[in-house]
Amino acid sequence: MIKTIKMGLIGLGGMGKTHLKNMADIEGLEVTAVCDADSKRMDSFQGARFTNSSELINSGKVDAVLIATPHYFHTSVSIEALQKGLHVLVEKPIAAHIYDAKKMLEAHKDKNLVFAAMFNLRTDPMYRKLKNMVDNNELGKIVRVNWIITNWFRTYAYYTSGSWRATWKGEGGGVLLNQCAHNLDIIQWIAGQPCKVTANIGLGKYHDIEVEDEVTALLEYSGGATGVFITSTGEAPGTNRLEIAAEKGKVVLEDRKMKFVRNEIEMSEYSKTAKDMFGMPPSSEAIELDFTNGNGEQHVGIIKNFRDAILGKAELIAPVEEGIRSLELGNAMLLSGILKEPVEIPLDSGFFYSEFNKLIKSSAFLKR
Ligand SMILES: NC(=O)c1ccc[n+]([C@@H]2O[C@H](COP(=O)([O-])OP(=O)(O)OC[C@H]3O[C@@H](n4cnc5c(N)ncnc54)[C@H](O)[C@@H]3O)[C@@H](O)[C@H]2O)c1
Numbered sequence: 001m002i003k004t005i006k007m008g009l010i011g012l013g014g015m016g017k018t019h020l021k022n023m024a025d026i027e028g029l030e031v032t033a034v035c036d037a038d039s040k041r042m043d044s045f046q047g048a049r050f051t052n053s054s055e056l057i058n059s060g061k062v063d064a065v066l067i068a069t070p071h072y073f074h075t076s077v078s079i080e081a082l083q084k085g086l087h088v089l090v091e092k093p094i095a096a097h098i099y100d101a102k103k104m105l106e107a108h109k110d111k112n113l114v115f116a117a118m119f120n121l122r123t124d125p126m127y128r129k130l131k132n133m134v135d136n137n138e139l140g141k142i143v144r145v146n147w148i149i150t151n152w153f154r155t156y157a158y159y160t161s162g163s164w165r166a167t168w169k170g171e172g173g174g175v176l177l178n179q180c181a182h183n184l185d186i187i188q189w190i191a192g193q194p195c196k197v198t199a200n201i202g203l204g205k206y207h208d209i210e211v212e213d214e215v216t217a218l219l220e221y222s223g224g225a226t227g228v229f230i231t232s233t234g235e236a237p238g239t240n241r242l243e244i245a246a247e248k249g250k251v252v253l254e255d256r257k258m259k260f261v262r263n264e265i266e267m268s269e270y271s272k273t274a275k276d277m278f279g280m281p282p283s284s285e286a287i288e289l290d291f292t293n294g295n296g297e298q299h300v301g302i303i304k305n306f307r308d309a310i311l312g313k314a315e316l317i318a319p320v321e322e323g324i325r326s327l328e329l330g331n332a333m334l335l336s337g338i339l340k341e342p343v344e345i346p347l348d349s350g351f352f353y354s355e356f357n358k359l360i361k362s363s364a365f366l367k368r
Contacts, residue, residue, distance in 0.1 A: 005029040005310055008062035010053050010077055011069035012036040015091060019066055022300050029307050033061045053077045057084050064310060067091060070164040071172055075100040079107040087114040089306045093181040094323040096172030098331050099353040101324045114309045116316050117323035121182045122189065123301035126253060126291040131190050140247030140266055145191045145219065145227035151238030152179040152231060156207050166209035168359045174211030175233045176330035184326035187229065193325055194219040196344050201337025206234020210365040217333045249283065258289040
């Protein structure tokens with residue numbers, strides 16, 4: 001039985017460096033090896049250093065790896081690590097597209113190996129509260145989900161900070177894949193996966209990039225609910241407002257406050273039975289919860305949960321099997337925006353892959 005998990009950290013850029021710092025304070029695991037394609041990024045690390053992830057994986061120095069490379073490498077590195085019997089925690093998005101993500105799931109044959117995704121927003125008490133309310137049927141049947149998440153503003157300097165960023169070939173997408181991986185995960189975690197999306201996307205609308213930096217998507221759910229998902233990296237000041245309308249009331253999350261108005265009679269029942277032609281279902285006073293004091297353990301929480309799952313002490317907060325859904329949703333929006341037509345979910349990953357490759361092949365974009 002492992003007592004201290006020997007961790008290998010692959011990718012020591014912005015996110016990887018934060019993980020390294022965080023893991024120094026987490027009990028029960030020790031970073032024994034790191035890997036970055038750029039050796040200078042590992043200068044200050046005292047343990048084993050590799051510039052090639054295969055060497056780290058085969059070094060015998062680690063029980064588990066945390067992968068924080070650009071997205072495309074998530075696939076090859078996690079598959080190799082699983083095949084070598086290592087536990088894997090992979091950054092979001094779990095892959096650049098659903099075609100690669102499926103290969104990762106297929107490689108997860110040994111279910112004793114923990115395969116987790118860094119969906120740190122799942123540790124946020126505000127989203128956990130909303131998920132509990134939905135799971136406990138406090139809201140009743142959901143009829144509409146709206147998320148305006150336009151506070152992902154990014155400058156052009158951000159996009160030039162890595163040559164891989166914001167290119168079809170290097171990153172595989174834009175705001176849907178990178179920033180919104182979190183929001184797409186939360187929206188499907190709480191409200192389920194839509195069965196159809198119709199999206200309007202802006203490719204390089206606000207920045208000199210080739211991928212999407214604005215999206216407005218209509219969501220349709222099999223139970224009849226609809227939704228709208230709006231995002232942008234070009235809008236300031238942006239908005240982060242998630243609203244769920246359901247039979248038993250309405251919840252709004254904005255500015256880290258939750259406002260819930262409860263219908264005392266389900267709205268469809270009231271609509272059918274009320275005699276007053278302009279009546280409204282009787283409702284509670286607005287219940288307000290304030291989450292401005294903290295947003296939970298975030299990355300640290302996911303790493304601790306990964307450790308505990310390896311030790312057999314906890315269920316995973318974000319298994320990779322669930323991480324594929326946000327990717328599928330984002331890929332469906334991208335495909336819909338490119339084809340200018342509705343796209344059904346489950347997404348045909350082979351079709352997506354062939355359309356996606358057309359974007360790569362036709363790219364004549366030269367990044368400044
Ligand atoms: N969970 C979050 O909140 C969060 C936040 C930021 C980034 N991320 C994710 O982390 C990943 C990395 O993002 P970043 O912002 O740190 O990027 P970055 O460009 O700052 O760092 C990437 C690092 O990976 C290294 N690298 C590239 N290819 C490699 C390979 N094949 N093997 C080993 N090292 C390699 C690069 O040299 C670089 O140091 C992305 O997938 C991103 O989506 C997650």
